[in-house]
């Protein structure tokens with residue numbers, strides 16, 4: 001899909017957008033594709049004051065398809081502008097999709113690294129025969145909207161010889177004078193791992209080391225991100241193929257992190273236990289960046305590949321999936337905490353506060369709300385939203401339910417030693433819950449048009465805000 005192909009089909013996109021307008025499930029304060037399908041956030045960065053949020057985008061269909069990079073820009077996280085897609089699959093190295101990648105800002109330039117997906121087809125029958133090439137490409141931009149030519153920095157010959165055809169999703173960071181790139185990979189023995197490359201100039205990359213667990217932890221790791229918070233490094237990954245457990249790994253694929261002691265110079269590391277970020281049904285493929293305020297901000301895809309459920313109504317209306325709210329990451333005692341970025345407080349319209357609520361049932365007259373339940377009396381607590389979404393805490397286990405259960409969505413349970421606070425955001429068809437100031441989150445789509453009835457059982461202080469929608473200039 002070249003830029004010209006995109007422009008030629010703009011009528012198809014406009015038709016989808018007409019249908020989308022009538023969908024009550026369209027979200028108020030979450031980014032969705034302007035039309036069609038969205039998955040991973042890509043290339044997150046702040047450049048000359050503007051935050052750039054690119055994303056895996058299929059503009060002409062609400063289903064998985066040929067990917068370009070869609071693009072939103074914002075200066076304040078309240079007003080967004082839809083920009084023209086930034087990257088198209090238009091060269092021999094990325095002809096079957098410009099897959100996920102990241103941005104690295106230095107000296108008035110943005111460097112982007114992404115995966116060029118190439119399917120190797122049998123010429124006679126035209127089906128995938130040989131698998132794929134996953135090329136790592138580099139482009140630079142002086143403005144975030146245009147770029148110079150695409151250059152290939154790594155291809156299959158540069159990956160270790162025991163890699164399968166699955167090596168993708170580059171993310172770059174700097175330590176001292178050196179640049180490093182992490183890539184998600186699957187080896188020929190079907191073990192997931194991260195490959196780490198080194199560069200002195202962002203152009204020439206050489207293999208440095210691999211990072212993997214002693215025992216197999218899934219067959220593929222996607223979307224790696226190596227970050228540092230307050231002196232502690234973390235390796236964020238999306239493992240695929242991890243065995244389900246009662247309180248963990250409930251979704252088809254996961255999103256989480258290893259605290260990691262990493263000595264890049266001596267190529268040694270130690271991974272601590274993997275921690276899942278979230279206990280909800282819909283989260284995957286996060287990416288982080290550091291903004292001008294020095295905050296480490298995470299945005300994730302509010303969806304999961306190969307999930308066994310979807311919502312037919314949004315598909316019929318011409319769109320599918322969304323991104324999470326931006327979350328600021330901090331570190332406490334070796335664990336990552338997530339909190340909604342402060343800008344979201346500007347969405348608040350009206351507020352209601354009540355101390356020491358014991359039992360309460362009320363209907364919030366607005367569809368978009370923020371609910372803070374603090375100083376929770378731990379013993380036994382529950383909160384029901386819209387009759388269908390149930391959060392329950394009992395004996396160290398937090399459970400989360402969305403009715404009707406089924407279709408791949410069952411009950412979710414997670415261990416939380418004590419429950420102090422639930423910070424809940426309800427949009428038209430999704431909910432994000434920050435437990436205990438972000439020790440854990442619960443992120444899920446739901447499809448219910450019931451009024452925002454809230455039922456609280458147990459003691460807490462209550463704050464309720466009506467929220468505005470954010471403003472998107474399409």
Ligand code: FRU
Pocket residue numbers: 039040056067099100101115168169222223284285305
């Ligand atoms: C994760 C992912 C990435 C890939 C992209 C393709 O959701 O599968 O590994 O680059 O999506 O859209």
